Amino acid sequence: MNATGCTSHVNGADHYLSRQLILTRDDCPFGSEIRINLDGRQVLPPHASCTLPAHQMSGIYSEILMQTRLIAFSLKDRNTATGKEYFSRRFVCVAQSDLVDSALTEELIQSGDALRAFGQTLVVALSELPLSAASFQDKKKILHNVYLLKDHGVEIALDHYIPQDESVEMFTSLNLFDYIKIPVSDLDSSLKLNGNPDLFNQLYERMTMLSHNTKVSFIADRVEHSASHVLARALPFNYFQGSYYSPADNL
Numbered sequence: 001m002n003a004t005g006c007t008s009h010v011n012g013a014d015h016y017l018s019r020q021l022i023l024t025r026d027d028c029p030f031g032s033e034i035r036i037n038l039d040g041r042q043v044l045p046p047h048a049s050c051t052l053p054a055h056q057m058s059g060i061y062s063e064i065l066m067q068t069r070l071i072a073f074s075l076k077d078r079n080t081a082t083g084k085e086y087f088s089r090r091f092v093c094v095a096q097s098d099l100v101d102s103a104l105t106e107e108l109i110q111s112g113d114a115l116r117a118f119g120q121t122l123v124v125a126l127s128e129l130p131l132s133a134a135s136f137q138d139k140k141k142i143l144h145n146v147y148l149l150k151d152h153g154v155e156i157a158l159d160h161y162i163p164q165d166e167s168v169e170m171f172t173s174l175n176l177f178d179y180i181k182i183p184v185s186d187l188d189s190s191l192k193l194n195g196n197p198d199l200f201n202q203l204y205e206r207m208t209m210l211s212h213n214t215k216v217s218f219i220a221d222r223v224e225h226s227a228s229h230v231l232a233r234a235l236p237f238n239y240f241q242g243s244y245y246s247p248a249d250n251l
Helices: 054-074 076-082 096-100 102-117 138-151 165-171 184-194 197-214 226-232
Strands: 007-010 013-024 029-038 089-095 119-127 153-158 179-183 217-221
Touching: 013 054, 029 054, 029 119, 054 076, 054 089, 054 096, 054 102, 089 102, 096 102, 096 119, 096 138, 096 184, 102 119, 102 138, 119 179, 138 153, 179 184, 184 197, 184 226, 197 217
Parallel strands: 029 089, 089 119, 119 153, 153 179, 179 217
Antiparallel strands: 007 013, 013 029
16 A cells, blocks of 8 residues: 655645545455645645635646556456455545536546546545535536536545534435545544433434435544544444554555
């Protein structure tokens, strides 16, 4: 997993791409995720599009998708040789507001087609839900482009889902998402502070209901230590991600 570090100068600051494993419940590699970091801070999510100008974000997304294709190409023969899906999913984090750009949407579709030729699937992990500040026209464009991605075989993940945020419920009921990522480190703190077992039971039931109604899979994200691992394993998560399992590698 180790990769050579590479940084670029963006808007007076250094950015770099990091990649992290996503594992199945039986600890087999399911995929990996690429996201942007700026000056040591993670900027996708939540608000990279507010941090960097649009033309610079466009260049970074192109860099991410190029890296994704190269990694997928390097592993294309492994699936054939083993007869198993090895790193079958490639997650790319995208600020949802940036999907107003049809050119980015087309680039994602082309990358999805290229990955499919290597026996792998592109997953776009969207942040910034709901888009309360976006105009009605922009929301329509974004929703249109999300469905366009799905029509072309690109899977969609909801990044950084907070179960207590009821304003997101409408989006989770639209069958938009193939995956929902929940930051377990935040969840762990919330459950400890409240000390209420009913909260755990409510979360378990909500996840089970969503999985049954929408066929979505859940990813336990930001599992950083053993306590978070125990909590994540007690909930109906399908996949697991975080430094407890593997550190994030810089590209």
